[in-house]
Amino acid sequence: MGTGYVGLTTGACFASLGHNVICADIDEQKVESLRRGEIPILEDGLDRLVHESITAERLSFVLGAATAAEQAEFVYLCVPTPQGEDGSADLSYIEAAAAEIGPVLQPDAVVINKSTVPVGSTRVVERALGRSDVHVVSNPEFLREGSAVSDFLKPDRVVIGADSQAAAIRVAGLYVGIPAPIMVTDPASAETIKYAANAFLATKLSFVNAVAAICEAVGADVNDVMLGIGYDKRIGQEFLQPGPGWGGSCFPKDTRALARIAEDAGYDFFFLKGVLDVNEEQFDRVADKIARLAGGSLEGKTVAVWGLTFKARTDDLRESPSLEIIGRLRERGARVIGYDPAVEVAPAGVELAGDAYAACDGADVLAVLTEWDEFKWLDFDKVHEAMASPCILDGRNLLDRSALKRRGFTYDGIGRS
Numbered sequence: 001m002g003t004g005y006v007g008l009t010t011g012a013c014f015a016s017l018g019h020n021v022i023c024a025d026i027d028e029q030k031v032e033s034l035r036r037g038e039i040p041i042l043e044d045g046l047d048r049l050v051h052e053s054i055t056a057e058r059l060s061f062v063l064g065a066a067t068a069a070e071q072a073e074f075v076y077l078c079v080p081t082p083q084g085e086d087g088s089a090d091l092s093y094i095e096a097a098a099a100e101i102g103p104v105l106q107p108d109a110v111v112i113n114k115s116t117v118p119v120g121s122t123r124v125v126e127r128a129l130g131r132s133d134v135h136v137v138s139n140p141e142f143l144r145e146g147s148a149v150s151d152f153l154k155p156d157r158v159v160i161g162a163d164s165q166a167a168a169i170r171v172a173g174l175y176v177g178i179p180a181p182i183m184v185t186d187p188a189s190a191e192t193i194k195y196a197a198n199a200f201l202a203t204k205l206s207f208v209n210a211v212a213a214i215c216e217a218v219g220a221d222v223n224d225v226m227l228g229i230g231y232d233k234r235i236g237q238e239f240l241q242p243g244p245g246w247g248g249s250c251f252p253k254d255t256r257a258l259a260r261i262a263e264d265a266g267y268d269f270f271f272l273k274g275v276l277d278v279n280e281e282q283f284d285r286v287a288d289k290i291a292r293l294a295g296g297s298l299e300g301k302t303v304a305v306w307g308l309t310f311k312a313r314t315d316d317l318r319e320s321p322s323l324e325i326i327g328r329l330r331e332r333g334a335r336v337i338g339y340d341p342a343v344e345v346a347p348a349g350v351e352l353a354g355d356a357y358a359a360c361d362g363a364d365v366l367a368v369l370t371e372w373d374e375f376k377w378l379d380f381d382k383v384h385e386a387m388a389s390p391c392i393l394d395g396r397n398l399l400d401r402s403a404l405k406r407r408g409f410t411y412d413g414i415g416r417s
């Protein structure tokens with residue numbers, strides 16, 4: 001159920017493992033284009049997997065959840081769980097999908113929550129299904145956008161939360177062929193593992209960005225500092241890249257949802273609120289850096305922005321740090337010209353340029369906010385020529401600082417004095 005980043009990846013990967021998969025969505029246009037073999041999202045390797053499985057007649061697409069669920073042994077719920085008004089996860093899509101499939105499910109079918117859902121949602125699904133002869137299991141997903149297929153097929157672990165041992169073993173059987181430890185636990189623990197993992201990763205990034213701020217003040221280089229701490233195996237080298245703040249469709253909503261779960265459980269997770277505050281502060285700090293490069297005020301200034309998506313190798317703009325920072329620049333009176341290799345429709349408040357050089361035309365500052373590899377290899381003499389004043393804010397520490405300085409740019413990065 002759901003053919004978004006998670007549902008389509010899950011469907012295509014399970015089909016590639018030899019299972020027969022029917023993917024359902026309520027979005028008619030999406031279903032039509034998937035039937036034609038057109039993949040609506042940018043995801044490395046997904047195209048090939050979908051085509052191979054359609055050809056092998058192991059993967060098909062239908063409109064509406066009930067049609068797909070009728071004959072199924074397993075039903076995966078991969079529908080959105082957006083942030084509700086009070087910060088908690090909105091379960092209305094989950095409840096609607098469960099209510100729709102409840103009447104048509106085969107006895108003994110297993111309904112599996114792959115959407116990220118708060119503790120207790122297994123019970124919510126049970127209630128919405130209205131069936132005592134089917135099982136509900138939690139099987140959270142840990143894939144990242146941009147590397148969804150390889151993350152799904154080579155995960156660090158598979159987590160299954162079930163009350164019924166037999167149902168857990170049946171779900172584990174779906175993953176035969178995937179080289180990963182399978183951990184079976186109870187539903188509440190599985191649901192908590194998902195939120196704790198995302199919140200821990202977000203904490204790591206806020207910590208890195210906070211250390212970057214200290215590095216700027218004391219004259220240290222955050223890249224070296226992170227390399228140095230990462231050699232410690234207990235810390236590890238991964239997920240230590242400083243940046244303009246973290247974003248995406250999940251970290252912000254899941255971190256807020258965990259803070260809310262804690263509050264409802266009577267625990268003041270003040271520390272996690274600090275993680276969120278540091279991230280907001282990082283957006284402000286980057287906007288301040290751009291203003292400083294523009295001479296103090298952004299009123300009437302033009303800022304070129306390279307990178308609009310929330311990270312490279314995805315076309316997803318949801319809760320993108322780049323858009324957060326652009327909002328702040330516009331509030332301070334700047335005109336923003338953006339360029340992103342994966343974005344064709346201009347987000348609100350951004351004029352979209354046809355290429356990276358065109359974005360720089362007459363710009364007072366260039367801000368690099370997404371780490372697309374191709375930005376490294378552009379002709380910076382051409383960029384220099386196009387800009388009104390050659391100033392670069394490198395929000396991902398992506399570019400060659402010394403080479404840019406030699407070319408006459410004023411350069412500022414993150415955590416490098």
Ligand SMILES: NC(=O)C1=CN([C@@H]2O[C@H](COP(=O)(O)OP(=O)(O)OC[C@H]3O[C@@H](n4cnc5c(N)ncnc54)[C@H](O)[C@@H]3O)[C@@H](O)[C@H]2O)C=CC1
Nearest residue numbers: 002003004005006025026065078079081097115116141145
């Ligand atoms: N995007 C990511 O990297 C990850 C997302 N998740 C979680 O997975 C869930 C889904 O996320 P995405 O795939 O990003 O969402 P998405 O927004 O890309 O896709 C969700 C799809 O579900 C469809 N849908 C809504 N109601 C439906 C219904 N009743 N029946 C059938 N289809 C329905 C929508 O039309 C949409 O195509 C969320 O809970 C998210 O937190 C978990 C891990 C990774």
Ligand SMILES: O=C(O)[C@H]1O[C@H](OP(=O)(O)OP(=O)(O)OC[C@H]2O[C@@H](n3ccc(=O)[nH]c3=O)[C@H](O)[C@@H]2O)[C@H](O)[C@@H](O)[C@@H]1O
Nearest residue numbers: 141142143144145239240241242243246247248250310311
């Ligand atoms: O629940 C989810 O949706 C997923 O959320 C994240 O995956 P994703 O949102 O695709 O992206 P990440 O690669 O984790 O990046 C998130 C944000 O952190 C930033 N980031 C990441 C890594 C880093 O070292 N530095 C850094 O600033 C990225 O630019 C981006 O804005 C998690 O990594 C996945 O494990 C999880 O399944």
